[in-house]
Amino acid sequence: MAVYRIINIGEDILREKAKEVKSVTPNIHKLLDNMAETMYDAEGVGLAAPQIGVPKRVVVIDVGDGLVELINPVILTKEGDETDQEGCLSIPNVVGEVKRAKKVVVQALDRDGVLMEYEAEGLIARAFQHEIDHLDGILFVDVAEKISEKKN
Numbered sequence: 768m769a770v771y772r773i774i775n776i777g778e779d780i781l782r783e784k785a786k787e788v789k790s791v792t793p794n795i796h797k798l799l800d801n802m803a804e805t806m807y808d809a810e811g812v813g814l815a816a817p818q819i820g821v822p823k824r825v826v827v828i829d830v831g832d833g834l835v836e837l838i839n840p841v842i843l844t845k846e847g848d849e850t851d852q853e854g855c856l857s858i859p860n861v862v863g864e865v866k867r868a869k870k871v872v873v874q875a876l877d878r879d880g881v882l883m884e885y886e887a888e889g890l891i892a893r894a895f896q897h898e899i900d901h902l903d904g905i906l907f908v909d910v911a912e913k914i915s916e917k918k919n
């Protein structure tokens with residue numbers, strides 16, 4: 768496994784639409800493993816493949832309840848809304864208030880290529896929406912209502 772450099776805002780790959788994974792190969796497993804290691808190393812709660820320079824629809828999330836690996840994730844339903852603070856490993860030192868759906872149902876392939884459905888609420892629902900946005904070249908600063916400097 769390897770820790771990758773996380774790409775910062777300003778680089779074109781963060782603005783591209785990532786490509787669907789055609790089949791879940793050992794290379795995708797390696798990508799998932801490296802993404803998880805990179806996310807944990809950076810102390811993030813989510814990471815999308817474009818953030819390490821790979822334009823594929825692959826996401827890892829861990830908000831403290833264990834690792835979730837998503838391949839070709841799609842949001843099936845959204846319910847309610849909630850505004851909360853968000854940050855991004857690709858946009859250091861900035862936080863923003865972002866309105867997201869409170870509950871989502873997401874469909875994605877897992878690492879075995881099995882189609883799964885995830886019902887999520889609160890922080891993890893926010894992480895799903897933030898990371899899936901990355902796959903379409905959308906960053907939280909594009910949708911934030913208010914942006915401010917992060918205080919350490």
Ligand code: NI
Pocket residue numbers: 854855856857897901
């Ligand atoms: Ni992000």
